[in-house]
Amino acid sequence: MHMEIGEILDNIYPLSDLSKEKLISHISEVVLPKRHLLIKNDRIEHKLYFVKKGIVRAYTTKDDTEITFWFGKEGDTVVSMNSYINQQFGYENIELLEDCTLYALSSSRLQELFTQDIEVANWGRKFAELELIKTESQFINRQLRSAKERYEELLSTKPDLINRVQVGHIASYLGITPVSLSRIRAQLK
Amino acid sequence: MHMEIGEILDNIYPLSDLSKEKLISHISEVVLPKRHLLIKNDRIEHKLYFVKKGIVRAYTTKDDTEITFWFGKEGDTVVSMNSYINQQFGYENIELLEDCTLYALSSSRLQELFTQDIEVANWGRKFAELELIKTESQFINRQLRSAKERYEELLSTKPDLINRVQVGHIASYLGITPVSLSRIRAQLK
DNA sequence: AAGAAAAATTTACAAATGATAAGAAATCAC
DNA sequence: GTGATTTCTTATCATTTGTAAATTTTTCTT
Numbered sequence: 001m002h003m004e005i006g007e008i009l010d011n012i013y014p015l016s017d018l019s020k021e022k023l024i025s026h027i028s029e030v031v032l033p034k035r036h037l038l039i040k041n042d043r044i045e046h047k048l049y050f051v052k053k054g055i056v057r058a059y060t061t062k063d064d065t066e067i068t069f070w071f072g073k074e075g076d077t078v079v080s081m082n083s084y085i086n087q088q089f090g091y092e093n094i095e096l097l098e099d100c101t102l103y104a105l106s107s108s109r110l111q112e113l114f115t116q117d118i119e120v121a122n123w124g125r126k127f128a129e130l131e132l133i134k135t136e137s138q139f140i141n142r143q144l145r146s147a148k149e150r151y152e153e154l155l156s157t158k159p160d161l162i163n164r165v166q167v168g169h170i171a172s173y174l175g176i177t178p179v180s181l182s183r184i185r186a187q188l189k
Numbered sequence: 190m191h192m193e194i195g196e197i198l199d200n201i202y203p204l205s206d207l208s209k210e211k212l213i214s215h216i217s218e219v220v221l222p223k224r225h226l227l228i229k230n231d232r233i234e235h236k237l238y239f240v241k242k243g244i245v246r247a248y249t250t251k252d253d254t255e256i257t258f259w260f261g262k263e264g265d266t267v268v269s270m271n272s273y274i275n276q277q278f279g280y281e282n283i284e285l286l287e288d289c290t291l292y293a294l295s296s297s298r299l300q301e302l303f304t305q306d307i308e309v310a311n312w313g314r315k316f317a318e319l320e321l322i323k324t325e326s327q328f329i330n331r332q333l334r335s336a337k338e339r340y341e342e343l344l345s346t347k348p349d350l351i352n353r354v355q356v357g358h359i360a361s362y363l364g365i366t367p368v369s370l371s372r373i374r375a376q377l378k
Numbered sequence: 379a380a381g382a383a384a385a386a387t388t389t390a391c392a393a394a395t396g397a398t399a400a401g402a403a404a405t406c407a408c
Numbered sequence: 409g410t411g412a413t414t415t416c417t418t419a420t421c422a423t424t425t426g427t428a429a430a431t432t433t434t435t436c437t438t
Binding site for chain 2: 062067081082084085086091114115117118121124125129130131132135136137138139140143144172175
Binding site: 355356357367368370371372374375 | 385386387388
């Protein structure tokens, strides 16, 4: 299972053929292996990526522990938000959890298009809006539910994620330790 | 202390006089009292607001407790994100914590301008991007730090907030109970 | 200014989660 | 396929945070 770039772009905000072509002409395909560190938090990232095939995670480090706060799979957009938005170092590292095929787009090319093409500008708006809604509901969900409830919800809404990603990453995504998640999983048996 | 609408708009994304005028021509000023419920989660909100003067909070309810997840003060934009982005019921209630003066803008007028004026489209993009960065770092901060650290950080970065808002709201914003926050405050004396 | 109402604090106890360590299971590398 | 490495689970104990109730403090109303 994989996703074509045209479909990925349209799912964010439907574009005319012309504007879509403008975007796609600046996009190239890259294949990278599992464990590759695509984005590092100590440098400015000059590209955006779209996942054609595979799954990735974004994490920050606190002391020696890694905290995963986002997963991206087929159809998702992979960006270092602080690089993309503020042209500053990001807080996130992004690691490939499977061999991946990605579409890559130069951030500065995209910025140019924002000022030239109103459809692309609205595509960029919609992209940020959709990410915002997702982040905000994830944040509220965190506040509203216990770790156990959050895990059960993840089980029912994203069962594929649980299968493709190792438990430790799921745990930190849920905001708990792997030990704690093991307890929860044992309870549910 | 209060903020003029032109400055608020420019702080998000600098606009030409022409585009700024297009926006401002659709904006009107409203004065509303403390405790007024500006936005309710059981209806679609058709306006955006900008805070000229005052402070507000967004909250959701879990069983009988209210969970505050956002504060907005002078210069901030007040929107029901799910209404604004998806034209659906929001998850948030927004309550005025002081007598407020707000600038109101029709959401549908803004949507029209997005398709007509590329500057406004980019203004809308930047607005969503800035909110996204804020929400994302708030989310990561939650995962990274203990309640005590989060309170200390709030004390040093937003001391005015602590003074203007009652402790119970601060507690739920930090993701803890008022009792827990009292303990932390007692420790810091 | 006085009384009422709401909010904040304190205390005692319960529940959830974290830390550490040891063993079992799964995965990786050759 | 086998041994080595990593990940997951289980158990124990410590810490943090929650819940409930009583008390103090602050704010609101008249």
